[in-house]
Amino acid sequence: MSSEKDNIFSKFKNLPIDSIPKTILVAITLCLFCSMIVSLAAVKLKSIQEENQVRDKQKNILQVAGLYSEGMNIDESFGSFEPRIVDIENGLFTDKFNPRTFNDLKASSNPSLSIALKDDPASIGRRSNFATVYLLKNNDGTIDKLILPIHGYGLWSTLYGFVALEEDTNEIFGLQFYKHAETPGLGAEVDNPKWKAQWKGKNLRDKDEKLMIQVSKTPGPSKYHIDAIAGATLTSNGVNSLVRFWVGEAGFKKFLTNFKNGKT
Numbered sequence: 001m002s003s004e005k006d007n008i009f010s011k012f013k014n015l016p017i018d019s020i021p022k023t024i025l026v027a028i029t030l031c032l033f034c035s036m037i038v039s040l041a042a043v044k045l046k047s048i049q050e051e052n053q054v055r056d057k058q059k060n061i062l063q064v065a066g067l068y069s070e071g072m073n074i075d076e077s078f079g080s081f082e083p084r085i086v087d088i089e090n091g092l093f094t095d096k097f098n099p100r101t102f103n104d105l106k107a108s109s110n111p112s113l114s115i116a117l118k119d120d121p122a123s124i125g126r127r128s129n130f131a132t133v134y135l136l137k138n139n140d141g142t143i144d145k146l147i148l149p150i151h152g153y154g155l156w157s158t159l160y161g162f163v164a165l166e167e168d169t170n171e172i173f174g175l176q177f178y179k180h181a182e183t184p185g186l187g188a189e190v191d192n193p194k195w196k197a198q199w200k201g202k203n204l205r206d207k208d209e210k211l212m213i214q215v216s217k218t219p220g221p222s223k224y225h226i227d228a229i230a231g232a233t234l235t236s237n238g239v240n241s242l243v244r245f246w247v248g249e250a251g252f253k254k255f256l257t258n259f260k261n262g263k264t
């Protein structure tokens, strides 16, 4: 048996270097080696990637609140925000989860923490029952801004972002997406500072609490109107639907009313 093995081995050894078996062996060894390197890199880099994702989200929250400047210490500056978890059903803060580690998006795919949407204008399928909001306070403890997470479908992708509201919970300070895959030059113009600037100072609701904010091609009352992006009406429609969904009845409406009335 052993001499048979030796025989096969020496036969293989004596084959020319460019023979098919030797070429296959080199290819397999190379594949295994490369896949090991890739797996090792993926494992080693995972924590760095996760850290970068968290930092990128923090940067976006600073940006939407108008506090970001190039080269700033993001960790330090982000300390001025207080994350809190909102129970969307009753519109109140909850201490059920740690707001520093709670993952809103994972929660929206967990059946025990989310609901399936029958009426789903933002095309998200399920809505988490809990969401992390960020409070920016003045030195005297009063609220300066309230940052709400929003997401929903555009044309090609789900857009993830934040809307920053003034302390009256009605006036918009800013809107910012931190992740999407819309087309550069078309739907991706949602990131264009000029387009985003339109949101500042717009109101969500009129004095009768009617939801008025609207992204559309056709003109509307300037207090509530955002021009759709030229050549990207479909992404614009998606942004319109997702913003209206998240500030509406199935989103943060109850919380915003409670917050304004100091009932959270």
Ligand SMILES: Cc1cc2nc3c(=O)[nH]c(=O)nc-3n(C[C@H](O)[C@H](O)[C@H](O)COP(=O)(O)O)c2cc1C
Pocket (backbone or CB within 6 Å): 155, 156, 182, 183, 184, 186, 187, 188, 229, 230, 231, 232, 233, 234, 235, 236
């Ligand atoms: C390759 C390609 C990519 C497109 N990407 C987008 C996009 O990201 N967002 C969008 O709204 N429309 C996109 N469009 C255009 C839409 O198909 C549609 O024509 C447009 O949204 C209509 O907007 P308009 O009425 O302002 O022209 C894309 C079209 C093509 C051919």
